[in-house]
Amino acid sequence: MSQLGKNSWVASFCTFLYLLVHFVPDMGGADVMGAQWLYVAMVDLLALGYIALNRAHFADAIATVLRLRFTLIYSFLVLWAAVSIIYAINAIETLVCFARLFSTYLIFINLSILYYKRNLTPLFNVVASMIAVVLFFDAIYVVSGFSKNMVDMNLDQNIVSLTGKNGNKNVMAASLLIKFPFVLFVIIHNKLFGKIAGLLVLFLGIMALFILNTRSTYVGLAIVFVLFSIATYLLNKKAGVKQIGIQLAYLIIPLLFAFLAANTMLSKAVDLQGFQGGYGTITKRAGDITVASEENSRLHLWKGAMDYAIKHPILGGGYGNWKLASIPYEKEYTNDLFVPYHCHNDFIEMFADLGVLGGVAFLALFLLIGLAIIQIWKKSTDSNTRLIASIALMAIACYFVDAFFNFPAERTSMQTMFAISAALLFLPIYLNAPNQNEKKLGKIGVVFLGIAMLLTMGMIYVNYQTYSSLKVQKYVMGEINEEPKMALDEVTDAFPPIPNLSTSTLPIKALIARYYLREKQYDQAMRLLNESESVNPYLHYNDFIKTAVFSVQLKYDSTFYYAKKAFYNWPRATSYYKNMIFATAKMKDTAEATKAFKTYTKYRNSGEGWNQYILALIEINQTPMNVTKALLDTAKAKFPADSAIFVRTSSLLYGNAMSTGALPNYAVMGTQAFQKGQYANAAKWYIKASELDPTNYTHLENIGICYYTNKAFDKAVLYFDKAILLPTANTGKSEFFKAMALISVGKKDQACGALQAAKAKNYPGVDAFIAQNCK
16 A cells, blocks of 8 residues: 555654643653653654554655665664763763663654655645644743743843743743744745734744843844745745745744844833843843853863863763763862753764764764755755755754754753654655665564664663652752751652762762761761762762761761862862861861862852851961951951851851840750751741841741741742841842742742842852753
8 A cells, every 4th residue: 555545644643742742741850851751752662663563564664764874874873872881981871861862763763754755745734833833832931921920020030930841941942943944834835824823923933032032042043044045035036036025024024023022021121120131132132142251151161072072082971971071171160069961062062972983973964964955956846845845954953053052962842853854854855765675674674663662662661760760859959958858768769770860960879878877877878879989970979978977977087088089179069168178177277278268269259168267267276366357357348248157257256146045045946846857846936036036037047948848838938038038138048948949839930030049149059950940
């Protein structure tokens, strides 16, 4: 039977299922991609199963698709990534990332087989229409969300919070842009109603893109405009200038109106808050496209990845392991425990991960796409075929730009669109392909399908494990900067064996060790720390936890050893610095304390850094008191906004500590109740303390912490808000835990604003949560 006839609806239906990933929520995970990759892998298996059951019908399609040069190179890339598990820095992390690469590869294979020799224009129109519907919903989300928060939320926070189901707003913007070419096809191909609907969707999509104000997508939009203009001219030059003008107007008119509408909304938001912030209007943001500041741009990320690739040209670090290999390059740039997962260029990162062979194979995919377009334009005289190929090329160009400036490789929305676009682009080539020897090559296809189905079931297992881990990480990572509150068995029993890294590259076993440390099970804690030493050997988080294990056992020589090891390998981490200062104080080592202070303040000259050093000098008691007092006076003069930080230090040096009356007793009683796990009772004591001392934000903050720990998240947010309103609340802790509470109740869009506010107050470790939930 002809491949044109049997079950042609299946191709459209499978495309529909893949596009539904845009609407899959985080399902309780710390990152939405956990649930989304699990969903994609399940659709992969469903599509493969259908193809396998109808393998005789698809024999010719399987043979042709597998022999395609693009498929051969893609298959090599996937195989080489799989081989890298053998030598990777962290093999389990490679396995986790490989599951995503393999899923994307299968989207392309499955759809290519299902699209094979289908009626080109009707199929493309159906797929383009479905993509337009997805764009419509995403655009409405961005425009309505921005409008709703415009009055009550800071402009930057408002924009950053518009993540949708994409993880961060940059992916959201790229996901919008890559759909524009398909909407253009809907406008061109359909009659009046389709044109009107398409123009409306394109207007809303471009408006949403401008609101998100992402610079890399402006570059992509410009490329789409150029490619569309060239294609329009070449396809319509015989029809005359009028026809060319009409088709160009399909893009230019929505673009102009969207620019005006978005810029008006952004200008209004700027007027409401009185300053432009980091984003501001479209013209302001576009003017920021520069590489002038090397430290704050992607340049140093690119240089680090290129240097690593040059030093490891054959194998690289293993697929998905740049996030670990990058750490030594970032120690002078990155604060606290934030690790830049990617180098903001998938091409360079592929060379760093997989060496020359992997990097060249990845680049070759795009070269082959370019050659395919040339082949289609040369061999086909049909204007629809040329238009379809050009539309698919525009989408691939959008992906190329995003891959050059960002990291779409791990995000399902971009990977799905890349695979769909590539499968559609090669569709015209299949129409002219001769039939293969179905009997012989069909057997090869059966072998391929069998292996692919087995691997897909394995990838479903890996993705399910990852998703399960992300559900636990959502709570464990919320406690990363505080004393752990979750019950030990809740943590130890909940984490699956895959992955072995958290979303911020912390070893999972090291996170669990913190809970054993709290329970004074030191041997168990040390066992986990030693077992996971090589999981991330560069961040030295295990050494950091070891300092705590040894310090509570009063083994200060070991505390000092591991504190030095951690701090000097990651000197911008405030928590590492505090441990180092603590260790020098216990060892009575003024010289080492001074060295650590100078190292830390070289990168982060802050009130906290000075205060910790001065406290160490007081405890060591080898520095003349007048010298220590002079240091404190200097610190208070340099950092007037940090006055609350120096209160205790001033009390120790000048003897003006607060008297111990009813107020401190209430606070102490609250602390005692909290330590016993009596969180509701602790909140009552802190409320009494707050009533007696209403200007002390720490009482309100502690009330919020009690309710947060007791999972009364709404009450927690209420008291965090009260604490934030007090002018002395300058640590960012209330803002951070407010964000954690909002994330816990599924209000991630509101949490981003609180995280940004915590960052503005230099709360340690907040960058990792912004990267994970917002940026």
